[in-house]
Amino acid sequence: MRQPLVFAGLAVLPLAFLAARAPAQEASAPTFGSRLDLVNVTLTVRDAQGRLVPDLALEDFAIYEDGKLQKPQVFGSPAMYGGEVPIEDENYAVNLGLLLDTSESMLKELRLSKEAATRFLENIPRARDLLTIFFDQDIRISRYNSENQQGLYQRIMETKGSGNTALYDAIAVYLSRVADTPGRCVLVVLTDGEDTTSATSLSDLLNLVRASRATIYPVAFAGSYSVGTSKAMSARSVLNQLAEMSGGAVYAPGASRDLASVYSAILSELKAQYVVGYVPDSAKPDGKFRRLKVELLRSGLRVRHRQGYLVPRPD
Numbered sequence: 243m244r245q246p247l248v249f250a251g252l253a254v255l256p257l258a259f260l261a262a263r264a265p266a267q268e269a270s271a272p273t274f275g276s277r278l279d280l281v282n283v284t285l286t287v288r289d290a291q292g293r294l295v296p297d298l299a300l301e302d303f304a305i306y307e308d309g310k311l312q313k314p315q316v317f318g319s320p321a322m323y324g325g326e327v328p329i330e331d332e333n334y335a336v337n338l339g340l341l342l343d344t345s346e347s348m349l350k351e352l353r354l355s356k357e358a359a360t361r362f363l364e365n366i367p368r369a370r371d372l373l374t375i376f377f378d379q380d381i382r383i384s385r386y387n388s389e390n391q392q393g394l395y396q397r398i399m400e401t402k403g404s405g406n407t408a409l410y411d412a413i414a415v416y417l418s419r420v421a422d423t424p425g426r427c428v429l430v431v432l433t434d435g436e437d438t439t440s441a442t443s444l445s446d447l448l449n450l451v452r453a454s455r456a457t458i459y460p461v462a463f464a465g466s467y468s469v470g471t472s473k474a475m476s477a478r479s480v481l482n483q484l485a486e487m488s489g490g491a492v493y494a495p496g497a498s499r500d501l502a503s504v505y506s507a508i509l510s511e512l513k514a515q516y517v518v519g520y521v522p523d524s525a526k527p528d529g530k531f532r533r534l535k536v537e538l539l540r541s542g543l544r545v546r547h548r549q550g551y552l553v554p555r556p557d
Contacts, residue, residue: 281307282316282333282519284426284457284489285536286511286546294514295543296320306535307522316519325513329370334517335425338369339416339456342398343433343463345378345407351463352403355432357498358461359398362430362505366512373419377412378405379439383419409433410440410447413484417454427456428512431484434463435477444480451487452531453552458488459508461495489548529555 283305287295300317318334329335342359344352372386374394386394413431420427437444451458460481464474478492485492491511493504522532533550 279521280316280519281522281551282455282517283534283536283547284455285516285518286489286514287516287538287543288546290542290544294510296325296514298516298538298540300518302539303516303518304537304539305518305520306537307520307532309533309535310523312520312522314518314520316517318517320514320516327369327512332424333519335370336512337371337373337420337423337425337427338366339373339375339420339427339429341375341377341412341416341429341431341433342401343378343407343409343431344376344401344403345405345436345438346403347407347434347436347438348463349403351434352401354495354498354501355461355463356398356401358432358495358501358504360395361501362508363394365505365509370425371423373416375412375416376401377408378403379408380405381408381412381415383415406439407433407436408440409435409437410442410444413458414440414442414447414450417450417456420456421454426512426515426517427454429456429458429488429490430461430508431458431481432461432463433481435460435481436473437480448483448487449552451484452550453554454488455548455551456488457548458484458490460485460490460492461504462492463495487549489546491546527553527556529553 285303287298289295296319298319300314300319303314305312305314316333318331323331323334327334327336340359340363342355348355372394374384374386376382384394384397409431413429416429442450462478462481481492484490491507493507495501495504518536529552531550531552534547536545536547538545
């Protein structure tokens, strides 16, 4: 029988039970932000050369739900905060999740992964909330705010790798934890994409991502798989799906020298993102997936955002 998890210093229920409960909570929880009927959409805009575009106004966006034009009621932009990330604005503030894969398959990459995690934390703008999850066959969770993150660096550097990989369970637990959290939820996952022991299936995980507002940025490492093998390609495909579905992006550092460009790219996106919120014309709690489409009224630009959201059922 698997040993109980360590959760913020306390013994808790076994992983299989926790993972099984997390999807149930997530699927039935509101996914809209601070109001039940408000849908907030995080947008990343780039020009034809791939450069971030931080100077758009609300009038430059047209947002559609299931093909029907919506009327925006909430707007947050880089220009409103001078390119900074505030913690006071409940719609625009960043809530950061950092998932660190410490399983046996990451042993060869663990030094690089830990270096990536610490460098990212050193450079991240102030997050209103920071949830860290170390996972192998078990999940260990800690929560920090912007004032008490110092002890986290030592914990990261002292981490040792072992055991199987519960990647899907770890992401599911994070998503359930931030289901009711207002603001932007940003999840950075440092992993090789392998999963060997989760109670959560891939299809269930993808449904949880559809139901969540979290934007997922996988930082993909080679792990124990040889590049180009079917297992390596399958693991990378999962990470690509998570990023595309949530409006994020995948980064793949090959060496320590690549880390600066990885965290710089993610941080640049966070500082240049927009948030557009609206109350849908039809807020019927039918459990259906609502597809989102955002058009830009300036030519030559492209926008990235989550594909849609899952409406919770009344129960």
